[in-house]
Amino acid sequence: MQNIYDVNEFFGKYIEHRSQDVNANNLIEKPIFYSMLPDMLGKDVLDIGCGVGELCQYALSCGAGKVVGIDCSKNMLELARQNCSKDISFYNILMEQLSKIHDKFDIVTSELAFHYVEDFDKLISDIASLLKSGGKLIFSQEHPLVTAFKNPNHEKIDTKIDIMGKRYYLVSDYNVLGKRVVKWNVNGVIKYHRNFTDIINTLTRHGFVIDQLFESYADEEVIKKEPKYKYQNDRPYFLFICATLK
Ligand SMILES: C[S@@+](CC[C@H](N)C(=O)[O-])C[C@H]1O[C@@H](n2cnc3c(N)ncnc32)[C@H](O)[C@@H]1O
Structure with missing residues (x-):
């Protein structure tokens, strides 16, 4: 890992x-993600890959009961502990190690x-064991159209072409699941590609019913703030799913 x-x-x-106001997280990802969150009043919430703890802090401000954030990064957790309420518990636990958590939750984000x-199969199985019956899983991830391209020369090949104001993206290996090595901030970042078939069938195999699914888009207001996000409407960056454990 x-x-x-x-x-x-x-x-x-x-x-x-x-830290910039205009970024894809603030303008695109968070508004859609937060709109999908259920009422958290009195609910116990676990946030996986919590980063600097923004969602945990938001859950607490919505009146959530127990709020726990886990992340593999000590750097991120240090900022989370500095900036967030002491009522939130942050743990340096990997999402591959969810069996270290013994509590049950109403909501996993x-x-x-x-x-x-x-x-992914083990992750979803572990989350199902951590959720109370009827509990909800809400997650976002990079869209399968973003993760698909398998590029042996990732630092050299540009995967997009602009033609007359439209952006065309190269897509390959959509149905070849697994490891991808990409350039994002630095070379050699490892991510894993899954297609919709794998994502949806894994959720249903472990007893989840899909409540809502969204793919990110940019409306006029977002495009006014950052024109490059118009390309979002040629290929969505993010996928969002809310599912309930039967
Ligand atoms: C893109 S950041 C998102 C942070 C936060 N969820 C947010 O939206 O602001 C991804 C986070 O996932 C964490 N992460 C990546 N792999 C992980 C793993 N195997 N176990 C736990 N956390 C992981 C990273 O350390 C990082 O904090």
Whole structure:
């Protein structure tokens, strides 16, 4: 398992990017993700890949009961502990090690972390064991159209072409699941591609019913703030799923 957020060069660039007001997280990912969250009043919430703890803090402000955030990155957790309420418990636990958690939760959330896990089947099975019956899983991840391209020369090949104001993306290996090595902030970042078939069937195999599914888009207001996000409407960056455990 690669812990890229504890590599200094990557971490510095990531935090710089996130500290700007205009970024894809603030303008595109978070508004859709937060709109999917159920009422959290009195609910116990676990956030997987919690980063600097924004979602945990939000859950607490919505009146959630117990709020727990886990992440593999010590850098991210240090900022989370500095910036968030002491009522939130942050643990340095990998999403591959959910059996270390013995509590049960009403809601499990995860923003933009699941594309880092190799064994999605085990992750979803472990989450099902952590959820109370009727509990909800809400997650976002990179869209399968983004993760698909398998590029043996990732630092050299540009996967997009602009023609007359439209952006065309190269797609390959959509049905070849598994490891991808990409350039994102630095070379050599490891992610895992899964197609819709794998994502949806894994969820249903472990007893989840899909409540809502969204693919990211950019409306006029977003495009006004950052024109390059119009390309979002040629190919969505993110996939969002809310599912309930039967
Ligand atoms: C793109 S960041 C998102 C952070 C936060 N969820 C947010 O949306 O602001 C992905 C996070 O997932 C964490 N992560 C990646 N792989 C992980 C793993 N195997 N176990 C736990 N956390 C992981 C990273 O350290 C990082 O904090």
